[in-house]
Amino acid sequence: MKSAELSVDFAGHHFRNPLTVASGTFGSGMEYSRYVDIGRLGAITTKGVSSVPWEGNPTPRVTETPSGMMNAIGLQNPGIDVFIERDLKFLEDYDVPVIVNVCGHSVEEYEAVVERLADDDRVEMLEINVSCPNVKQGAIQFGTDPDMLTEVTQRCKTKAKDKPVIMKLTPNVTSIADMARAAEAGGADGISLINTLTAMKIDIYRRKFVLANKTGGLSGPAIHPVAVRMVYEASHAVGIPVIGMGGVATYADAIEMMMAGATMVAVGMISFTEPEAILNILSGMERYMEETGTEHIRDIIGIL
Amino acid sequence: MVNMQDNISIKSKARITEKTELADGIYSMTLCADLCSKAEPGQFVMVYPNNGAKLLGRPICIASVKKDTADSGEDLLRIVFRTVGDGTREIASYGEGDRLFIEGPLGHGYPTDEAISDRKHIVLLGGGLGAPSLLYLAESLTVLMNTESTVAENAVPKIQEKPHITAILGYRDCSLKHFLADDFRGLGINTVIATDDGSEGLKGNVIDALKETVKEPDLIYACGPLPMLSAVKKYAGAAGIKAYISMEERMACGVGVCLGCVAKTVKEDPHSHVKNARVCTEGPVFDADEVDI
The missing domain is CATH 2.40.30.10 (Translation factors)
Structure with a gap:
């Protein structure tokens, strides 16, 4: 039997395997490159970057929850100038396609970042974060109102020129299918989901919220079944490809995500526990394909 | 590649x-x-x-x-x-x-080069669970000072007299059984105990005990709860004493990726490009002058 073929095509771009990391769980690879050969990833998705540096939220910003965690980092990032000079420069040394996650408080801020990256050959695709629950102004509003989502998508598409634009969706909506269709209507080349679920934790002895932001985004294996359901619903509502994410921690989770309709899969918070998890998932997928006689990984995408 | x-x-x-x-x-x-x-x-x-x-x-x-x-x-x-x-x-x-x-x-620990250069009186201030990281520092300083004559001659100015070390350990009350105090004493370090309620040792916090027991400290290492560290920063700043403080924060990754554990800084941090430094990576020990607490 031929060896398992893991490569996939996404929005006209070819990737050697379907695995990337979820934005914000891997930085730009600088820290984890000590632990993980990032040249083996299908792609690297960098932490959200905005037009100017963002301070983020007060601490505590993170807390553990059963089989997961909550965060309210608030998209702290050094801004697009430093990102281009430092982070993209760092990634030049690695043979890995780069998906840049873009955040903003306003449509103009998204456009400003997209414009800076549109002609940069080091960038493979753009992922627009319209779904961060931890930023008060903008961000999630664009991802919860279908008309606004269509508009942001259109305007980012115009500035992105030939770069594929992926809209990253929030699960904190009534109908994920409607939001997927809104992104597609705006001309999105793909969608990615799910971002974190808005959550809350209270310290009953201190009688206070655990996170300074009161609410935070829930991630990790605890949310995986929710993510599978939403990837299924979204992928069946549109013709554009999907990056599935949400609590993927094992090869089985990744295979499940693809069967639900994802063309690519992002590994998220489990990297905090085990940075090399993504490589273990990759070898697990190969083993699964060999054991089940699956020649090409694309054959399982959306089979249900 | x-x-x-x-x-x-x-x-x-x-x-x-x-x-x-x-x-x-x-x-x-x-x-x-x-x-x-x-x-x-x-x-x-x-x-x-x-x-x-x-x-x-x-x-x-x-x-x-x-x-x-x-x-x-x-x-x-x-x-x-x-x-x-x-x-x-x-x-x-x-x-x-x-x-x-x-x-x-x-992470980055306590800088010890300064301790063995020209200091006369080093003070370790441990509030509650701050004592453990200072214990390892105390062990290391003790070793450094005993081997200081073998340290590269060019790198370190010759020391005439070994600096004196005082450890001041603060506890809520006597129920905490002055944990680790005997470990400090075992190293031959002058160890002072203070309790908030005075049920053991001196009454008051570690700063009170410092003022009471040490005349002229010229280097402070501190670890403890945030209000204590703020007080140490204020005291050391006013007295013109160099102070290193170890910060605590909730973390997810521990290696600088998640940005969960930041400390506010006085100046723009060279990594983050905002006034936040990662406690896990740039810290947990900071120069007290550099953090905004």
């Missing part, structure tokens, strides 16, 4: 060789582990509960490192921690012979 570098610090399996409850909810644990690189005082390890539903490590500072000369030649790592939630309670439930995963040593 970049080749994989040698792993600097990775998760490794550690065996518990000893566990003692020092006071109510405060545990000392010795782990036999390969730390991969030398641990500096002030650094920490991430300790992972074995429970698969608890995915994040718990950052715990290193209280001591010794070579296990009798047995495996591995490092004997001592941690001292308080049970604050389900994770630390679970770690505390493990006993001798049990194994768990640790990662480290991580």
